[in-house]
Amino acid sequence: MFPKGTIYNAKKDKTHGEIVLTLSKSSLFFYTLIRGVGAGLIAFSVLAFLFTYGPIAKEELSYSLKKEVNDEPALTTESFVDMASADRVIAVQKEANDLGLDSHFSIYIPKIEAASNIVANVETGNESEYLAALKKGVAHGKGTYFPGQGRNIFLFSHSTDSPYNVASYNAVFYLLRKLETGDKITVFFADEKFVYEVTDKVVVSADDTSYITREYPDERLVLQTCDPPGTTWKRLLVIAKRSVS
Incomplete structure (x- = not known):
């Protein structure tokens, strides 16, 4: 499925030159599809994580902020x-x-x-x-x-x-x-x-x-x-x- 072979042989080939590698249209389409699916899976995983744990993280953060405010000395009537x-x-x-x-x-x-x-x-x-x-x-x-x-x-x-x-x-x-x-x-x-x-x-x-x-x-x-x-x-x-x- 994938191309195989020697790209450069110093004993047989010239000391310098240009090599051009190309993929077939089907291979290019396949690689693009795989990359898109991978990115989509990653995005889906991130969204799923935020959807699942976002509310929990929000509550934890809200509690911590409220606790810091409440821990500060309050100006009561006695104060x-x-x-x-x-x-x-x-x-x-x-x-x-x-x-x-x-x-x-x-x-x-x-x-x-x-x-x-x-x-x-x-x-x-x-x-x-x-x-x-x-x-x-x-x-x-x-x-x-x-x-x-x-x-x-x-x-x-x-x-x-x-x-x-x-x-x-x-x-x-x-x-x-x-x-x-x-x-x-x-x-x-x-x-x-x-x-x-x-x-x-x-x-x-x-x-x-x-x-x-x-x-x-x-x-x-x-x-x-x-x-x-x-x-x-x-x-x-x-x-x-x-x-x-």
Whole structure:
């Protein structure tokens, strides 16, 4: 069926020349037919594969893409709340910092421009302890509460037994007597801002400590300093109620 024989013999033939090979029309038709059938079979196999496994591959790909999307952190309500809380903390920290204060625990009284950090849990009956604390700032009475706890918060600027010491420890609350009902007091605590409004101002004897543990129906801030300024004769108390906006 196929042509056979020697195409070139170096011993008998010329060293160079041209050889032309041709197929008969029937052989050419046969080879073309075989090639076409082969290509058709390949195409049919590919289409059959896609038809059979295409839907499966589509579902697998769709599942993988959905899983990647679902695995990404979603912005839930809790996430937005956390973001809002973080923004509030940053704002409070900046406000305190602009006043030269620490938002951990500090006080600012706009009317008299009094600003100071607060030393927490200072024993009011221990002179060496509270004098050391007052060199750092305003003192918070040990045993009283903190902002946000709904109880009595006691802060004092000094309590000395010598006019000489007053000059060293009385600077922060020196103008406390200028406060009047309705004046605002800001306390920064644990990166939160608490605002209080003055409700009362009283003068008591130096040995009267009842106001330290006095119970109020709501959260109150009690500020104490010596009175008159520059003496240790009496105590001036400014009482403020928390303002909740």
